[in-house]
Amino acid sequence: MNKQINDSLDIKITGEILAQSFPKRQGGTSFTTFLQTKKGQFVWKVATELPYREWLKKEAEVMELLNKETELPIPLFMHYKEQPEENSLLMSKLEGVPLREALHDANSIEEKRSLFLSFGTLLKLLHTTRPPGALLTKNIWLEKQLHTAAYNVKHYKVDGNEELLTYLKLNQPKPIPQTLIHGDCTIDNVLVKDGMVYAFIDLAGVAHGDPRYDLALATRSIQSNPLLVEAFYEGYDSTPISIEEFKYFDGGLYEFF
Ligand SMILES: Nc1ncnc2c1ncn2[C@@H]1O[C@H](COP(=O)(O)OP(=O)(O)O)[C@@H](O)[C@H]1O
Ligand SMILES: [Mg+2]
Structure with a gap:
């Protein structure tokens, strides 16, 4: 696993990372990595530029709210972190x-x-x-x-x-x-x-x-x-x-x- 992932991710939450892969097509606002870990599969979404860093923060907040108050089929919020160079969001990986x-x-x-x-x-x-x-x-x-x-x-x-x-x-x-x-x-x-x-x-x-x-x-x-x-x-x-x-x-x- 590369150092950048080590610095940004909380291994206590994900468990040991066994493999990484990427979506066929990255979105326009972030860089997304699929993580295969001992605790399951996660998506790690990172934004480095404005306004996308702010959007990611909003996404984290809204995901947590929707998880709590609705039954809508969306990823499960796991963790959100702000660092000098990037904001990152960890969520469950959905199938499909x-x-x-x-x-x-x-x-x-x-x-x-x-x-x-x-x-x-x-x-x-x-x-x-x-x-x-x-x-x-x-x-x-x-x-x-x-x-x-x-x-x-x-x-x-x-x-x-x-x-x-x-x-x-x-x-x-x-x-x-x-x-x-x-x-x-x-x-x-x-x-x-x-x-x-x-x-x-x-x-x-x-x-x-x-x-x-x-x-x-x-x-x-x-x-x-x-x-x-x-x-x-x-x-x-x-x-x-x-x-x-x-x-x-x-x-x-x-x-x-
Ligand atoms: N929770 C998830 N489960 C499965 N695939 C995901 C998940 N989140 C993102 N992806 C994959 O990563 C791609 C980019 O993620 P997305 O949140 O759409 O980023 P962007 O805001 O940059 O468009 C998606 O098109 C999808 O293929
Ligand atoms: Mg997208």
Whole structure:
């Protein structure tokens, strides 16, 4: 085991590390290592840059809250640590592969349909779960996101620009009731086992917020495939968001995060 892992990890929690491996695809905000240890399998997620170090801290807090107050299928929080060079989060490793990988390996449209149907069902479960008390708020999530977007455009390299941000401020969709949301609900951040999407990972964006943001991100990769969008909403058991709502969030707000 290399020294860096030794310094950062609490061996008392993980047990002796027997082997390490890595996901097929790293995310954009962190470096993730799978650890095989005497006590089981863990995921060690490390962030070295801002704002991702802050996101990881939020993910740790929200994971602990959701573990305590809900039965949602997410990793178990184990440990969070801040060091001068990095923040790191240790959690349980869940079985399965990200939906992106499962779609890549799927051989038929039927397989893809059931993947998206189960994705819709899982997302409905999240949106109908009572948010933990600490997340519940009367504040409007979208306003806070627009505020953060304005900060991000000034301080970080993001895809969005001032012009788009002004448009988003002036053209907000009609408000709907806020729910528990994932906040980064793409095909990279849900896991598939036995042909079904069954768990959420990458939880830094979880909030009491606008469920249309999750719906837009969940379906962004299948916009040119109405059959799969239909399967997703069959699982979600509601009518689709409008094309205007979709575009407001995907290609709009998402460009600032
Ligand atoms: N608890 C977990 N169980 C299994 N695989 C995980 C887990 N957490 C992360 N992964 C894997 O690591 C990848 C990157 O993790 P993620 O939390 O999405 O990081 P990022 O915030 O950088 O996108 C995921 O796409 C997935 O393959
Ligand atoms: Mg991710």
